[in-house]
Amino acid sequence: MGEWIFAGGTVVRSTGVEIADIRVSGDTISAVGPHLPAEGADVIDCRGRWVFPGLVDPHTHMGIPIKQVRSRDDFASGSRAALQGGVTTLIDFTVWEARQSLEESIRQRQAEAASSLADVSLHANITRLESGLADAIETAFGLGVVSFKVFTTYREAGMMLEYPQIREVAEILAVRGGVLQVHAEDDRLIQEATAPLVAAGSASPRDHGRSRPVAAEVEAIRRLGTLHDVTGCPVYIVHLSSAAGWEAAREENLLMETCPQYLLLDERSYEAPDGHMFVASPPLRSPEERDRLWEGIKDGSIAAVGTDHCPFCRRDKPAGLPFQDIPNG
Ligand SMILES: [Zn+2]
Numbered sequence: 001m002g003e004w005i006f007a008g009g010t011v012v013r014s015t016g017v018e019i020a021d022i023r024v025s026g027d028t029i030s031a032v033g034p035h036l037p038a039e040g041a042d043v044i045d046c047r048g049r050w051v052f053p054g055l056v057d058p059h060t061h062m063g064i065p066i067k068q069v070r071s072r073d074d075f076a077s078g079s080r081a082a083l084q085g086g087v088t089t090l091i092d093f094t095v096w097e098a099r100q101s102l103e104e105s106i107r108q109r110q111a112e113a114a115s116s117l118a119d120v121s122l123h124a125n126i127t128r129l130e131s132g133l134a135d136a137i138e139t140a141f142g143l144g145v146v147s148f149k150v151f152t153t154y155r156e157a158g159m160m161l162e163y164p165q166i167r168e169v170a171e172i173l174a175v176r177g178g179v180l181q182v183h184a185e186d187d188r189l190i191q192e193a194t195a196p197l198v199a200a201g202s203a204s205p206r207d208h209g210r211s212r213p214v215a216a217e218v219e220a221i222r223r224l225g226t227l228h229d230v231t232g233c234p235v236y237i238v239h240l241s242s243a244a245g246w247e248a249a250r251e252e253n254l255l256m257e258t259c260p261q262y263l264l265l266d267e268r269s270y271e272a273p274d275g276h277m278f279v280a281s282p283p284l285r286s287p288e289e290r291d292r293l294w295e296g297i298k299d300g301s302i303a304a305v306g307t308d309h310c311p312f313c314r315r316d317k318p319a320g321l322p323f324q325d326i327p328n329g
Contacts, residue, residue, distance in 0.1 A: 001026040005038045009046030012053070022051065054088030058257060059238060059306030063112065064095055067327045071310045075116040078309065082118050089119040091306075093149060096127050102136040106143050123147045123181055126169055127159040134172045141176065148173060149181040149238065152220045153190055153281075160187055167227050174233035179255075181236045184220035184245070185212055185282055203322030205275035209267045209283040211323065217245040217282060225252025239308050241282035243292030250301045257304040258293060266290045276319055279326040280308070 006022040011032065021036040022029060060082075063074040073081065075092075082090055092113065096105040106124055113120040124145045130136070137148065150166050151159045161169070170180050194211040197203070202210075221237060225248070228235045236255040240246055241262045249256050261280065266287045269278040278284060285293075296302035310329030317326055 003041035005036055005041045005043045006046045006051060007036075007038070007043050009049050009051035011051045052086055055086050056089040056091065057082060057087045057307050057309065058091045058304050059259070059308050060090045060092045061308070061310040061329070062090075062092055062116075064093070064310070066310070066329065067325065069312065069316045069327055071329055072313050072316070073309065073311050075113045075120065078311075079116040079118040079120070082309075087118065089121065090116065091121045091123060091147075094122055094124045094145075096125050102126070102130075102133075103139045103143070106140055106145055110143070121145075123149050125149050125159075126161070127151065129161065129165050129168060133169070134176075137172055137176060137178065141178070146177070147179040147181050147236070149183065151183040152223075153183065153185045153187040153216075155187050163223050163227070166224075167231060170227055170231040170233035170235070174231045179234045179236050181238050182220070182224055183239070184217055184224060184237050186216045186219035186223070189213065189216035189219055203324065204270070205279050205323055205326075206267070206270040208279045208281075208323035208326070209270055209285075212281060212283050214242040214244050214285060214289065217242050218248045221245055221248040221252060221254065225249075225254060228252060228254060236303075239282060239306070240293075240296075240302065241289075242285050243289045243295070246293055246296040246302065250296070255304075256296065256302045257306050258296070258302050259306055259308045261308075262290060262293055263297070263305075264290075274319070276317055276321065276323075276326055277314070279317070279323055280310070280328045 004024045008019060011018055011020040020032055020034055023031040023036050061071050062078045064071050079090060094105045094109040096102060102124060106122060109122055122145050124140050126148050148169065150161045150169060154160050173180050190212050193213050197207050197211055224235050234255060237249050238257050240256045240258045265284050267284045269275060269284055312327050312329055
């Protein structure tokens with residue numbers, strides 16, 4: 001059994017940050033502290049480097065169908081990239097295909113995830129309501145799935161649930177102890193913002209941002225806040241994109257995740273020659289929204305950062321497509 005000392009790194013622990021050595025015996029961390037004895041161990045010099053526990057990426061989409069293509073990382077290639085960045089656990093999403101039970105959608109995704117080099121867990125997408133949903137959710141629990149994602153938009157893709165339908169899911173999860181995850185952008189406000197763009201023939205990458213305003217995120221979050229109050233179900237907002245959304249979700253006591261793109265990029269990227277490459281949903285926001293979103297990281301009210309990793313090749317996102325036809329990711 002191998003023995004290693006990871007020596008002198010800046011070690012990030014739940015209790016804080018310290019310069020320390022880490023002794024690893026086989027697959028177990030056997031000691032953490034300053035100046036550990038190194039006899040019999042291979043020493044890896046970590047001075048000047050950060051040493052984290054294995055990171056968890058709570059939001060990835062390996063090899064899923066979007067528009068006419070598939071996201072270009074499968075679990076094998078995507079997990080290899082994740083491990084290079086220190087991510088040792090991925091939480092991906094099922095795809096609930098037509099004529100498939102919820103259980104079948106989970107088992108299919110688990111089979112696809114078998115090629116992952118990192119640990120994988122799954123959230124289950126609930127993109128339609130069927131009779132027997134409570135039993136199906138119970139079965140999902142037995143398969144290790146305890147979080148379920150719904151969409152307040154993407155009606156045209158057949159993925160959207162109406163708010164009363166989302167409440168039905170929340171009521172089941174409240175009883176069973178599950179978490180409701182929500183892609184929170186209000187579809188009606190998106191349609192209202194999109195219609196004049198379509199009428200004017202405006203379909204640039206920048207118009208993608210205009211078609212999905214901050215107000216749509218805030219409206220969905222407010223509706224979900226009421227649903228949380230009424231049902232008691234924990235509600236987790238995936239890929240929160242705006243500071244206004246953060247403030248609303250904090251007031252409504254919702255759980256929140258954001259993504260690096262909303263913390264590091266802003267809508268000015270859409271004006272660049274390769275602006276179409278930045279089309280994803282929710283869209284990039286103003287520099288002011290981006291800067292203020294960091295407050296949620298600092299005060300801990302944003303519980304998680306996930307990548308929403310959903311990669312495409314350049315040929316999948318050619319320049320000149322109307323924003324509605326660009327694969328999001
Ligand atoms: Zn996503």
